Amino acid sequence: MGAWFAADGYNIGRLLVQRGLAAVYLVAFLVAANQFRALIGSRGLTPVPSFVARVPFKRSPSLFHWRYSDRLFAAVAWSGATLAALTLVGVTARLPLALTMLVWALMWAAYLSIVNVGQRWYGFGWESLLLEVGFLAIFLGNADTAPPWPLLLALRWVLFRLEFGAGLIKWRGDPCWRDLTCLYFHHETQPMPGPLSWWFHRLPRPLHRVEVAANHVTQLVLPFGLFLPQPVAGACAVVMVVTQLWLVLSGNFSWLNWMAIVLGVSAIPDGFWAWLRIGTGDGYAAASAGGAGPLWWVVLCWVVVALVAALSIGPVRNLVSSHQVMNRSFDPLHLVNTYGAFGSVTRDRREVVIEGRAGDGPWLEYEFKGKPGSVRGRPGQFAPYHLRLDWLMWFVAISPSYGEPWLTRLLRQLLVGDPATLKLLRDNPFPDGPPTEVRAVLYRYRFTTRDEHRATGDWWHRERIRDLVPAVTLADVPDWR
Template sequence: MLDWFVAEEYWLGRQVFQRALAALYLVAFLVARNQFRPLLGSDGLLPIPAFLRRVPFRRAPSLFHWRYSDGLFEAVCWVGAGLAALTLVGVTERLPLPATMLVWLAMWALYLSVVNVGQRWYSFGWESLLLEVGFLAVFLGDAATAPPLLVLLALRWVLFRLELGAGLIKLRGDRCWRDLTCLDYHHETQPMPGPFSWHFHRLPRPLHRVEVAANHVTQLVVPFGLFLPQPVSGVCAGIMVVTQLWLVVSGNFSWLNWLAVALGLSVLPDAFWEWATPLTAPAAGALPLWWVVLVVAVTLLVVALSVRPALNLVSPGQRMNASFDPLHLVNTYGAFGSVTKERYEIVLAGRAGPDGPWREYEFKGKPGDPRRRPPQLAPYHLRLDWLMWFAALSPSYASPWFDRLVQRLLAGDRAVLRLLRDDPFPDEPPTEIRALLYRYRFTTRAERRETGDWWHREPVGDFARPVRRR
């Protein structure tokens, strides 16, 4: 009687998706734990207590409205990471169905509590994406229940909006997407280049045109195939997975690409997994009626909440990475509606005394020393490094945390310094700090052979006035 409800051919796809999502939850909670004190803690650059005093619960639901302390925030991160680790190794799926759902719900609620007080540090599209997908995962079932077709279709709906939203914002945005020239710049000017970005940037320009054209097909045409029967839907998902892995190799975009890969893998049928791996699908289990009713109710909720995101897709004023509800249940996505043609970087430097040499602060991810090759970071997310890239584009992104950052460096704040690659003043903090703006570009092949540098840079001017320690 419930044949319409189950998707028997997706046991293994569901399992792979759940393990991948658990891994990304684990990364997200560890990132939050490692960086929250200097960024959001009681003495952070954007303190959570000050945020809670001016923003009510209804606008930003979070358990921290009930009580906040740095210790509680750290406990939330460790509990979330622990639940994610247990889920990653398969413990959660072997629990009774209500307990499995409770674990997934707890991870979602804990991370929602973090995101909703994260302010500018958590204003990235992949935060909402993780929450939207994480909420749907609550209703995917455990190892003893057949995969629910409605939830699998809801996951495809997320992937559809993620890809199509990114494609449409490009067509409506920068002209270089329409004349196929954006990748002449993007690999060099993207927020956080990776170890192979220099090589991607130096590919022949005709190949860049092919890359852009293939991207348009993947984001504007292929998503519609997700809702067709197999093998078409699986082939379309496979194309998306390959494209996302190409993006993983060419740059660092936190867990955005990896979460898109996980969504794509959920579309592949068991026949693929049994061919490609030693895994085999189990026999069908019982379907509790209460669970069926709950899944149907959640599906109807998703349909209702999808109206505004769907209208946003067809709107000429399309918004990127916007949430239409404070729980981030159904969101709109998009990336790089405009592409910067030149790369600017803020370089912080300090000196100990009026006649001392200027020593630069090196960040873990963003370009600084021209000799340093861009590192591989994703799916890890360096929030300060990303905001420094945005601040170089517009000083409005630097308010009010940048001035506080400079003051903490002058004070030798150990928590803030741990966000950086190293401390050029290990013995005593500097007495003065300056912030200069530089124009960066990748070196040519000849320059690379001659100097060994990955970047060439030239000063543009002051980003902020020098500040002296009182």
């Protein structure tokens, strides 16, 4: 059994997977700790206690079905961040195998508990992706064991579904992916542009067409090469990693791209990293590891792979279906999921701008941390950190139904000057006391042209469309808690 289990030549790849995944876990737990009170806390926009009262445990397994308090949530998030930080610096890998597995299991269970009560705020594909890969990481071993070949194949299977699913949803979706024109719009209309997105949008259109064509090759062809012998599998993974780095430069997609990179390095053999002089000085990475490991662990790894194979039936059916859906979990533990993004691309950008005023004073705008607001505000770099409110505001601009029921609740929180809510914003235009009225205004945005930018310094041009939510006072919005 050991000959079919120990993966010689992938020690550095496993090291990078474990450290990279720990870094993503650390970011995810910090995001939860910093944002939960305003979003899902007991006084938040969609409180966890209300959610667990109507949704049974079997549909959303979570520690917080047993008990919820803001203090307990904070303890879970900060405990997860601590374990992730220790894993990132290599402490976890040096523990005995059972303890290493326990640390990874605790991180997975803690984040599962958060995601399963996170409601719409945690409805993104990268949440399930982190949980799926995090579950497999429980069984990747420690510094004293060889990388388990079945688990490395399982990681490639996740990467295959991530890339191929995204490629299929594009090819089957918006016609602009098939005529290679989607990038005429995408960099301008994506949920949260980055500091280089303005320049990406201004690239020559023929280059945009080349980018789309290359994307199709990367997502629809190269994933099959992951299961071919080396060096083909590693070469395909390297191309995917480089493509993901290109996406990192072009926008803010939380930790989605970084998770794809983590998965990609699992398929790259040690010889490549040695050629780059990466990891060769790390005793953990350079060790050929002490054999296959204990029998109980070997058997458990094979059981996990068999479980993944069985749970993959639904996602595979979804892949081959003409009615393919994106980012769906087929089990409440998020063990095997479907992925995909941007099956359709919006042609113009709409933004919800929230304004307030005190008495008969002027309307003043609340600036968000990441999403466009002021026309002079250059998009910032936030990923892999995830600004959950900013992302949901992008969806609200597309369809107001995404703001139900929390958008009017957000306005109430601004009317009472809720400190946790104000922490999610870049600044508070009413430092001396909350406004008496607030409203949500819908605007159409576009990037400025080169001439406009040189003349004004503005990064955006915007036109008012209408009031999305007319001016309301505190008396107009009842307390929902």
